[in-house]
Amino acid sequence: MSRSAVPRIALYLSHAPRPTRLGAIDSPCRKLTSRAQPATLHGPSAVRTLSTTNSLLKKAGKANKTKARSDSSPPTTITPSTPTDEAYDVSGIEAAVLTAIEHLTHDLSQLRSGGRVNPEIVESLKVQLGTQREGKQTVKLKDIAQVVPKGRLLNVMCGEQEHVKPVTSAIAASPHSLSPQQPHQDTPLTIPVPVPPPTGESRQKALEAAQKISEQADRAIHDARAAHNKMLRRFEKERAVLPDDMKKAKKSMEEVIKKGHTEVKRIVEGAKKVLESQ
Numbered sequence: 661m662s663r664s665a666v667p668r669i670a671l672y673l674s675h676a677p678r679p680t681r682l683g684a685i686d687s688p689c690r691k692l693t694s695r696a697q698p699a700t701l702h703g704p705s706a707v708r709t710l711s712t713t714n715s716l717l718k719k720a721g722k723a724n725k726t727k728a729r730s731d732s733s734p735p736t737t738i739t740p741s742t743p744t745d746e747a748y749d750v751s752g753i754e755a756a757v758l759t760a761i762e763h764l765t766h767d768l769s770q771l772r773s774g775g776r777v778n779p780e781i782v783e784s785l786k787v788q789l790g791t792q793r794e795g796k797q798t799v800k801l802k803d804i805a806q807v808v809p810k811g812r813l814l815n816v817m818c819g820e821q822e823h824v825k826p827v828t829s830a831i832a833a834s835p836h837s838l839s840p841q842q843p844h845q846d847t848p849l850t851i852p853v854p855v856p857p858p859t860g861e862s863r864q865k866a867l868e869a870a871q872k873i874s875e876q877a878d879r880a881i882h883d884a885r886a887a888h889n890k891m892l893r894r895f896e897k898e899r900a901v902l903p904d905d906m907k908k909a910k911k912s913m914e915e916v917i918k919k920g921h922t923e924v925k926r927i928v929e930g931a932k933k934v935l936e937s938q
Contacts, residue, residue: 743900747892747909750916756884757920764877764924768931771866771873779807782814782838782853787830789823801827805851814853816840827851837862866935874928881920888913 741749770781783802790796801807805818805827816831818824824843828851831840841852856862892909895901901909 743895743898744902744905747895747901747905748912750888750912753884753888753913753916753920757881757916757923760877760880760884760920761923761927763880764873764927767873767876768870768927771869771931771935779809779814781836782807782816782831782834785830785834787823787826789826801830812855812857814838814855816851816853818849818851821849824849824851863935867932870928870931870935874924877924877928878921881917881924885913885917 769778770784771778783800785801786798787801787804788796788798789804801816804820804823805816808815808817816827818827828840831838831851831853837856838853839856841854843850843852889910892901892906892913896906
């Protein structure tokens with residue numbers, strides 16, 4: 661080692677920090693236990709205590725009032741319709757036409773065509789259960805049995821043995837010329853119902869029934885027109901609607917009625933073609 665390095669080492673040792681005694685270092689736990697009483701804070705950095713005082717409500721301004729009205733959702737005021745509005749409103753006629761067409765299609769589907777029987781016809785038959793002493797109860801056949809078509813045969817499957825006899829009686833008493841047979845031994849709950857072959861008489865009866873159903877639908881549409889036209893005549897007599905508006909209202913009514921009769925005619929003609937071809 662050179663002589664010039666010795667003074668540098670001595671100078672470094674003189675400025676180096678001296679090791680602290682072990683006794684001068686206290687553990688953190690000892691410091692915490694020795695400070696049992698916390699120091700009181702003063703000034704703006706002091707901790708505020710919790711308070712149970714109710715918070716002040718902000719005074720409602722224009723924006724808050726508008727928000728309050730929108731949150732409460734008050735019932736909106738419905739402006740009463742004028743006679744002119746009622747004259748132009750054909751929703752009642754449209755609903756009546758739709759109901760008439762729904763009844764028309766349902767009744768036509770219940771018709772028995774040549775050599776075929778819709779299962780819904782048998783399912784809609786009424787069956788009497790119980791006895792005179794115990795009390796009788798009338799239910800629909802579909803509530804206690806299931807009708808499964810198989811070619812020219814309808815298999816009526818009952819849920820219970822005691823329902824076989826009343827179901828058989830209800831089918832035999834129906835106006836559809838059906839002759840139910842006794843259940844087989846291997847299927848005691850199933851009633852076979854053969855469908856009779858088509859005849860000219862059965863087709864003619866079906867066509868006549870379809871014509872009556874068509875007339876009922878047309879009559880329902882005509883009644884809806886009469887009710888609306890009665891209201892229009894009252895407005896016209898009271899002069900509550902302007903002549904031009906009255907003329908347009910009547911035209912709208914006649915257009916709805918015409919469409920209804922046209923739809924009824926189209927449906928019935930299609931059903932008749934199906935009945936004649938089977």
